[in-house]
Amino acid sequence: MIQVKLFDQEHEKDLEFEMNRFLERLDEQKLVDIKYNVAAMPEEEEEEQIYCFTAMIIYRA
Template identity: 85%
Template structure:
Protein backbone atom coordinates (compact mmCIF):
# COMPACT_ATOMS: atom_id res chain seq x y z
CA UNK A 1 0.00 0.00 0.00
CA UNK A 2 1.30 3.48 -0.88
CA UNK A 3 1.23 6.04 1.94
CA UNK A 4 2.13 9.72 2.33
CA UNK A 5 3.52 11.68 5.27
CA UNK A 6 3.03 15.47 5.23
CA UNK A 7 5.31 17.99 6.94
CA UNK A 8 4.81 21.74 7.43
CA UNK A 9 7.08 24.17 9.28
CA UNK A 10 7.78 27.91 9.40
CA UNK A 11 11.56 27.36 9.37
CA UNK A 12 13.45 25.18 6.90
CA UNK A 13 15.74 23.73 9.60
CA UNK A 14 12.69 22.55 11.59
CA UNK A 15 11.32 20.86 8.47
CA UNK A 16 14.67 19.20 7.82
CA UNK A 17 14.89 17.87 11.38
CA UNK A 18 11.32 16.54 11.39
CA UNK A 19 11.77 14.81 8.04
CA UNK A 20 15.10 13.28 9.06
CA UNK A 21 13.53 11.80 12.20
CA UNK A 22 10.83 10.18 10.06
CA UNK A 23 13.30 8.94 7.44
CA UNK A 24 15.51 7.34 10.11
CA UNK A 25 12.70 4.87 10.79
CA UNK A 26 11.81 4.25 7.14
CA UNK A 27 13.49 1.46 5.18
CA UNK A 28 15.20 3.06 2.15
CA UNK A 29 13.67 0.44 -0.13
CA UNK A 30 10.19 1.72 0.79
CA UNK A 31 10.91 5.36 -0.10
CA UNK A 32 9.28 6.30 -3.42
CA UNK A 33 9.56 10.09 -3.66
CA UNK A 34 9.85 13.38 -1.77
CA UNK A 35 8.03 16.55 -2.85
CA UNK A 36 9.09 19.94 -1.47
CA UNK A 37 7.41 23.35 -1.55
CA UNK A 38 7.97 26.88 -0.23
CA UNK A 39 5.27 29.53 0.09
CA UNK A 40 5.85 33.16 1.05
CA UNK A 41 2.95 35.35 2.14
CA UNK A 42 2.87 38.93 3.42
CA UNK A 43 2.43 39.02 7.19
CA UNK A 44 0.03 41.99 7.15
CA UNK A 45 -1.07 44.38 4.44
CA UNK A 46 1.31 47.31 4.18
CA UNK A 47 4.13 45.50 6.01
CA UNK A 48 7.35 44.34 4.39
CA UNK A 49 7.66 41.22 6.54
CA UNK A 50 6.79 37.85 5.03
CA UNK A 51 5.65 34.55 6.50
CA UNK A 52 7.31 31.49 5.02
CA UNK A 53 5.82 28.03 4.89
CA UNK A 54 8.17 25.14 4.15
CA UNK A 55 6.34 21.92 3.39
CA UNK A 56 7.16 18.47 2.09
CA UNK A 57 5.48 15.19 1.36
CA UNK A 58 7.19 11.82 1.60
CA UNK A 59 5.64 9.10 -0.54
CA UNK A 60 6.46 5.56 0.59
CA UNK A 61 5.30 1.97 0.66
CA UNK A 62 3.92 0.64 3.90
Protein backbone atom coordinates in the same frame (compact mmCIF):
# COMPACT_ATOMS: atom_id res chain seq x y z
CA MET B 1 0.09 -0.07 -0.13
CA ILE B 2 1.35 3.45 -0.91
CA GLN B 3 1.13 6.00 1.90
CA VAL B 4 2.19 9.61 2.48
CA LYS B 5 3.59 11.59 5.39
CA LEU B 6 3.07 15.38 5.30
CA PHE B 7 5.31 17.97 6.94
CA ASP B 8 4.67 21.70 7.43
CA GLN B 9 7.05 24.10 9.19
CA GLU B 10 7.76 27.84 9.29
CA HIS B 11 11.54 27.33 9.20
CA GLU B 12 13.47 25.16 6.76
CA LYS B 13 15.73 23.73 9.49
CA ASP B 14 12.66 22.55 11.44
CA LEU B 15 11.34 20.84 8.32
CA GLU B 16 14.71 19.19 7.72
CA PHE B 17 14.85 17.94 11.32
CA GLU B 18 11.33 16.45 11.25
CA MET B 19 11.83 14.78 7.88
CA ASN B 20 15.17 13.28 8.93
CA ARG B 21 13.58 11.87 12.09
CA PHE B 22 10.91 10.18 9.98
CA LEU B 23 13.38 8.92 7.37
CA GLU B 24 15.61 7.37 10.05
CA ARG B 25 12.82 4.89 10.81
CA LEU B 26 11.91 4.21 7.16
CA ASP B 27 13.59 1.42 5.22
CA GLU B 28 15.22 2.96 2.12
CA GLN B 29 13.63 0.28 -0.06
CA LYS B 30 10.18 1.64 0.90
CA LEU B 31 10.89 5.24 -0.12
CA VAL B 32 9.10 6.18 -3.36
CA ASP B 33 9.50 9.97 -3.66
CA ILE B 34 9.78 13.27 -1.79
CA LYS B 35 7.93 16.43 -2.86
CA TYR B 36 8.97 19.84 -1.52
CA ASN B 37 7.36 23.28 -1.68
CA VAL B 38 7.96 26.78 -0.29
CA ALA B 39 5.31 29.47 -0.06
CA ALA B 40 5.92 33.09 0.93
CA MET B 41 3.15 35.46 1.97
CA PRO B 42 3.40 39.06 3.14
CA GLU B 43 2.47 39.60 6.78
CA GLU B 44 -0.43 42.04 6.83
CA GLU B 45 0.60 44.25 9.74
CA GLU B 46 4.38 44.13 9.38
CA GLU B 47 6.78 44.54 6.50
CA GLU B 48 7.95 40.93 6.73
CA GLN B 49 7.08 37.75 4.92
CA ILE B 50 5.71 34.54 6.35
CA TYR B 51 7.30 31.40 4.92
CA CYS B 52 5.72 27.98 4.80
CA PHE B 53 8.02 25.03 4.08
CA THR B 54 6.15 21.84 3.23
CA ALA B 55 7.12 18.38 2.11
CA MET B 56 5.44 15.08 1.38
CA ILE B 57 7.21 11.75 1.66
CA ILE B 58 5.63 9.01 -0.43
CA TYR B 59 6.47 5.49 0.72
CA ARG B 60 5.35 1.87 0.63
CA ALA B 61 3.84 0.55 3.86
